[in-house]
Amino acid sequence: MATEPGRRRRSTPERTREHLLDSAAEVLRELGMARATTKEIARAAGYSEATLYKHFTDKSDLLLAVMRHRFPPFVEVLAELPGRVGREDVRGTLLDLVPRAVAFYRHGAPMLGSLFADPGLLARHRGGMAGHGAGPLNVNRALAAYLDDERALGRLPAGVDPGSAASLLVGACFQRGFLEAFLGHDDDFPPVELHAAELVDTLLGA
Template structure:
């Protein structure tokens, strides 16, 4: 049986997907879950806390979890294989979070407040880039990536391509094969021009 917190997270995920983060209210989320707004605040400090919980607990593509585990892959798995898994997961994560986060950029005050709240939690959209760059730097130290490669730039190129792919797929409602997309993006990155 789902706990109160689980029901609240499920409701938050639904309301945020339908209305977007900017238009979703804690009152509406509490009502959707069948609880009072006061009960919601017993489990979550604010809407940003709910948003972070939805991203980490209700979005099936666990990008940060995958990236946090990358140090264990250094020197053990082929770099190309690791990067393809990252690309597949990143495209899925970004595709699932566009409907939630897109509206955030339409309200400068909400965006600023959200930015501050994420900074206080040590969280934010830079985390995937930093985790991937850390992995690439470790592989570079192990001699499996060319010394001239900038790990941060490579992480930005791959994740940026994944974000763009997810954006275009979300906009057009057409989706490509995730494995094929990941393979093409990683091959182009690894092989260069």
């Protein structure tokens, strides 16, 4: 049950932020993006909107934090890709990436899908993401940059096009995540590890 604003015990700024993230993740999961207002999130956390805005500049900033810290881990894996270049096995890196991407998209599809029912909300969300330098294309770009760097080191076949390979990999992960979310189960699919192996080996020409 939500606590009324102003009645929560004193907490550190770090704990307050963590609780806001927990509440935002729960509200987004239950209501979707269209109905999950900052007012509703603050109410669910037991804080005022003013407190929420002390920790997050706007709703887009809050959503980005939820995606980074309350979604299945994927964003941080992308951020680590530059450090893997020339060091870790390319196939192993991609095999690690695919299941995480599928889980991320499966988790996010239901709550983000409501954006498309409201063109105005979608436009505001798109603008908010752009203002923070974020957006779904960053996934493709990060993966393409990693593949391009590995190809330059001769660790990928010269015929592999990084941009196309990244689009195919991300697209396949998104589709499986969406379908699992839509169907409510993954019984109609091969194990995600097998899916990852088949996908990566096809892309790498193995």
